[in-house]
Amino acid sequence: MRIGIIGAGAIGGTIAALLDRAGHEVAVTARGEGLAAITAHGLQLDGAWGDHVARVSAAERLTTAPEVAFVCTKAQDAAAALRENADALRGITVVMVQNGLEALQLAAGILPESELVGALALYAARYVEPGHVTVTAPGSTYLGDGSGEPTEAARRAAAILAAVMPAVATRNFSGAQWSKLVVNMVNALPALTGMSVQDTIRDARLGRIVTASMRETVRVGFASGVRYASVQGLSHPLLRVFSWLPLWAARALPRLMARRMGSVPNLGSTLQSRRRGRATEIDFLNGAVVRAAAASGRTAPVNEAIVEAMHRAEHAGVYLSRDEAAALPIG
Structure with a gap:
């Protein structure tokens, strides 16, 4: 063919x-x-x-x-x-x-x-x-x-x-897209810091931000009427529970995702783009959450802050230190 x-x-x-x-x-x-x-x-x-x-x-x-x-x-x-x-x-x-x-x-x-x-x-x-x-x-x-x-x-x-x-x-491919979007929330912090996905999630402060962006994405999806599909261990019932959890408890989900990635450092597609000197997909990942939130009359402050930080980092051609990245607001 x-x-x-x-x-x-x-x-x-x-x-x-x-x-x-x-x-x-x-x-x-x-x-x-x-x-x-x-x-x-x-x-x-x-x-x-x-x-x-x-x-x-x-x-x-x-x-x-x-x-x-x-x-x-x-x-x-x-x-x-x-x-x-x-x-x-x-x-x-x-x-x-x-x-x-x-x-x-x-x-x-x-x-x-x-x-x-x-x-x-x-x-x-x-x-x-x-x-x-x-x-x-x-x-x-x-x-x-x-x-x-x-x-x-x-x-x-x-x-x-x-x-x-x-x-x-x-x-329900639309639901699968939303489930994959939740997974893709692990990409931004590595691209901001230059660290692997696994190391970013395991870091106590950065992991909280990753978790907050994921939880916010899930909540925006539910507000948009999404029926999440089962993708990479995620499911509609699991994400419903995840959306209710306090941040400290919700961290268990991205930690599980990091363990499933294995020992080979996963850079994520967004960091790979930065290392190649290419523009990132931030506006189509975290930015998609911001737009979906606006369409349903909500806000997505965590993802909005991540998008703005990525734009600044890309424009300046720099990576953030752990302290700088950890200062991103998560509410």
């Missing part, structure tokens, strides 16, 4: 390499050093799902129309990537492998004639260097397209991925 992968970073590179290993005809988009490395040496994959060098076609844009495409850019780059590749994507199945809540609505405005599917990658992968990705922790990919049963397009896309990694078409 002809498959296009837009964005050959940690997630896109993993998907591209695994599909190439399975015998598909894979074309990827990349830029700069990443494009040069893939062209010269292939796309290198190692880690939890084995080693492979994928000799894929690579260019800044898709040059021919694939049968199905996976859009794996950072959320802030998705609109530009869709517009740049619109001719190749028009009328085919396009899978938006994105963090946040808004990917499918964004794609629908740009590709109204395409079959659109959302996807949540729950495995951890690291963009080690240009053209080289490492899977640090295996996990599933969930695919769907709303709050009901998955469409036939979602089932077909899931079947393609399921042949090379754990993947499933799921009902």
Whole structure:
């Protein structure tokens, strides 16, 4: 099958390499050093799902129309990537492998004639260097397209991925997006401090902020009428209890998440972006919570403070000390 992968970073590179290993005809988009490395040496994959060098076609844009495409850019780059590749994507199945809540609505405005599917990658992968990705922790990919049963397009896309990694078409994809958003709340503090996710959660002061941002996200979701899906050990009943707990007791949940990540330092996608000199997804993660809160007539002061701190840190090109990060307000 002809498959296009837009964005050959940690997630896109993993998907591209695994599909190439399975015998598909894979074309990827990349830029700069990443494009040069893939062209010269292939796309290198190692880690939890084995080693492979994928000799894929690579260019800044898709040059021919694939049968199905996976859009794996950072959320802030998705609109530009869709517009740049619109001719190749028009009328085919396009899978938006994105963090946040808004990917499918964004794609629908740009590709109204395409079959659109959302996807949540729950495995951890690291963009080690240009053209080289490492899977640090295996996990599933969930695919769907709303709050009901998955469409036939979602089932077909899931079947393609399921042949090379754990993947499933799921009902209540919107609820899964919200559950993944709660998980993604562990990303901001590492990106602010330069520490791993595990070390950030284990730190007494920083862990309280991570917990507060997660609890606030859960509460905003409930206020927005969300029915949370079961994702990475989270469930609607568990998150209902979590939303009621005092902060000291609620800390048990992110601590459990840190233990499940294992001993390999998990940098999180946001810190990986900073280390590569790229803009982060903060406006599509913590910022999505702030916007959802406003839409339901609420506020999200913890996540708003985190967004503002990240913007300042990115603009100045600095990381915060533990003391500086611990001073963020959590109410």
